[in-house]
Structures are given as C-alpha cells and as structure tokens.
Amino acid sequence: MSFRVVIPARYAAARLPGKPLADLAGRPMLAHVFERAVASGATEVVVATDDARIANAARAFGATVELTSAAHVSGTDRLAEVAIRRDWSGAAIVVNVQGDEPLIPPANIRQVAELLACDAAADLATLATPVRSLAEFLDPNVVKVVWRDDGHALYFSRAPIPWARDGAPAGLASQREFAGAWRHLGLYAYRVDALRRFAAASPVVLEQTERLEQLRALALGMTVAVAEAREVPGPGVDTAEDLQKVRLLLR
Numbered sequence: 001m002s003f004r005v006v007i008p009a010r011y012a013a014a015r016l017p018g019k020p021l022a023d024l025a026g027r028p029m030l031a032h033v034f035e036r037a038v039a040s041g042a043t044e045v046v047v048a049t050d051d052a053r054i055a056n057a058a059r060a061f062g063a064t065v066e067l068t069s070a071a072h073v074s075g076t077d078r079l080a081e082v083a084i085r086r087d088w089s090g091a092a093i094v095v096n097v098q099g100d101e102p103l104i105p106p107a108n109i110r111q112v113a114e115l116l117a118c119d120a121a122a123d124l125a126t127l128a129t130p131v132r133s134l135a136e137f138l139d140p141n142v143v144k145v146v147w148r149d150d151g152h153a154l155y156f157s158r159a160p161i162p163w164a165r166d167g168a169p170a171g172l173a174s175q176r177e178f179a180g181a182w183r184h185l186g187l188y189a190y191r192v193d194a195l196r197r198f199a200a201a202s203p204v205v206l207e208q209t210e211r212l213e214q215l216r217a218l219a220l221g222m223t224v225a226v227a228e229a230r231e232v233p234g235p236g237v238d239t240a241e242d243l244q245k246v247r248l249l250l251r
Contacts, residue, residue: 001093001113001114001117002043002092002093003042003043003092003093003094003095003110003113003117003189004042004043004044004045004046004088004092004093004094004095005037005040005042005044005045005046005094005095005097005109006045006046006047006048006078006079006082006083006094006095006096006097007030007033007034007037007045007046007047007048007097007098007099008048008049008068008075008076008078008079008096008098008099009030009047009048009049009051009054009058009099010049010050010051010054010099011049011051011053011054012051013100016237016238016239016240016242016243018053019099019100019237019243020049020054020057020099020100021053021054021057022237022243024102024243024246024247024250025247025250025251027061028057028061029099029100029102029237029243029246030047030054030057030058030061030063030099031057031061032102032103032250033097033098033099033100033101033102033104034047034058034061034062034063036097036102036103036104036105036106036109037095037097037104037106037109039106040095040106040107040109040110040113041106041110042095042109042110042113044064045063045064046063046064046065046066046082046086047063047064047065047066047099048065048066048068048075048078048079048081048082049065049066049067049068049078050067050068050069050070050072052067055067066081066082066085066086068081068082069081074213075096075098076096076188076195076198076199076213077199079094079096079190079195079199080195080196080198080199080200082094083192083195083196084196088192089192090191090192090193090196091191091192091193092191092192093113093116093117093189093190093191093192094189094190094192094195095109095112095113095187095188095189095190096187096188096189096190097109097187098186098187098236100236100237100238101186101187101233101236101237102234102237102246102250103233103234103235103236103246103249104187104233104234105229105230105231105233107230107231108127108185108187108229108230108231108233109187111127111227111229111230112125112126112127112187112188112189113125113189115127115189115225115227116189116190116191116225119151119225121152121223122152122223122224122225123190123191123194123217123222123223123224124188124189124190124191124194124195124198124217124222124223124224124225125188125189125224125225125226125227126145126153126184126185126187126188126189126214126224126225126226127184127185127187127226127227127228127229128145128182128183128184128185128226128227128228128229129182129183129185129228129229129232129233130181130182130183130228131144131178131181131182131183133178134175134176134178136178136183137160137175137178137181138160138172138175140158140159141158142158142183143156143157143158143183143184143186143212144156144157144158144159144160144161144181144182144183144184145157145182145183145184145226146161146162146182147182147226151225151226151227152223152224152225152226153214153218153223153224153225153226155215155218156184156210156212156214156215156218157210157212158210158211158212160175160178160181161181162180162181163175164177164178164179182226182228184214185229185233186236188214194217194222197220197222198216198217198220198222201216201220203216204216204219204220206218206219207219234246234249235249
C-alpha cells in the first residue's frame with residue numbers, strides 16, 4: 001500500500017502566530033511533524049504553505065514544499081490544491097497531518113491510510129480514542145464521534161455524545177456516565193477524488209454550526225471510516241501553554 005502525506009502549515013494562527021516555526025528542542029515544530037510523517041512510511045511528504053518564512057524553513061530541513069493560495073480557509077483546501085497541482089490519481093490516498101502535531105505517532109499516520117485502503121466503501125478515514133474522563137466528555141473543545149457497527153461514522157459533535165439519558169436525571173450538570181464515548185482525532189486520509197469533491201463543495205449548515213469541517217463530508221453523503229488509534233497521541237499545540245507542555249515532554 002502506498003500513500004502520501006500533506007502537512008498544511010500557515011503562519012497566521014489566531015492564538016499562536018508563527019507556531020509552525022516555534023522552537024522545540026532546537027528545531028522548528030514543523031520539522032518534528034515532518035520527521036514523524038516520513039517515519040510513517042509515506043511515499044511522499046509535502047509541506048503546503050502560503051508563507052515564505054515557513055517554506056524557507058521547511059526546505060532547510062529537507063522537505064518538499066508547495067506554495068499554495070493565501071485564500072484557503074482550511075487545510076483541506078490546501079491538500080486539494082496540492083493533489084491537483086501534482087496530478088495525483090483519483091484513487092490515490094493522501095493523509096492530512098496537521099502542522100501543529102509534533103508528537104503525532106507515525107503508526108497512526110500509517111494506520112489511517114491503511115484503514116482507507118482496506119475499506120472500498122469509504123471516501124475518507126479517521127481515528128478516535130476512548131474518552132477517559134467526565135471532564136473530557138463534557139468539554140466542547142473535545143470533538144466526539146459515534147459510528148455504526150460497520151465502522152462508518154454516524155456523526156461528529158462538540159456536544160457530549162452518545163448521551164446517557166438515565167445518567168443525568170437532573171440535567172446536563174448531573175451527568176456521570178461517559179462509557180462508550182469516543183474522542184475524535186483530527187487526522188484524515190482521503191481518496192483524491194473525494195478530496196476534490198469535498199473541497200469544491202460549499203460549507204454546510206451543520207458544519208458552520210458545530211465548526212466541524214468533517215460534517216460537510218457526511219452531508220455530502222460521503223462514507224467516513226473510523227477506527228481506534230493504535231497509539232494515543234501526545235498533545236497538539238494551539239496555545240503558548242500547549243507549546244510549553246510539548247517542550248517539557250520532548251526534554
């Protein structure tokens with residue numbers, strides 16, 4: 001099985017500008033992400049950015065770089081531009097590895113590609129881990145996913161799903177049950193044909209309501225394969241506090 005990885009990276013992050021270039025153990029954060037993508041066994045790893053500073057840094061540590069449009073509103077749009085520009089076949093598999101995941105396990109990158117390759121009915125694939133606490137279950141920053149017995153996603157939400165009705169007799173604050181809940185990981189594998197279709201479609205109401213791009217795929221009738229991640233990933237970096245946590249872990 002062969003697959004490619006694209007790492008979308010932008011400089012103008014709202015909460016932590018320039019974070020792909022943030023120093024982690026003496027190297028840019030993006031270099032750690034790139035090395036883990038290479039270690040997954042991907043046929044090709046491409047950094048996609050609209051910023052010359054990121055492009056120059058990526059080339060300095062040996063990455064292939066595609067300079068993409070500054071008009072893109074999501075990493076998925078950048079993936080689609082790269083796939084079209086490089087003329088990848090419609091059946092090719094490409095994995096979206098976010099540029100702020102310096103501790104992503106290479107095994108998970110390969111797993112999500114294999115999951116899609118082995119499921120002819122799926123348009124894209126993603127991974128999840130069990131929810132491990134009530135606080136995590138109730139946290140709207142933790143995206144939850146429920147799926148069918150055949151491993152295909154039913155819904156993604158920031159809300160606590162599945163909701164145990166009998167576990168909260170006095171309403172939301174009284175909930176004490178979260179068994180069977182799954183945390184969605186923001187790691188996706190796409191077939192290129194599905195990626196192009198997804199990027200060409202306009203955002204849908206559910207996507208805009210929950211601020212979850214993957215709901216567009218479900219609204220378009222796409223099939224999303226889901227499986228438990230082989231390894232629990234380390235924390236991603238959204239804030240300065242996250243960055244310090246990762247620095248300590250890398251030490």
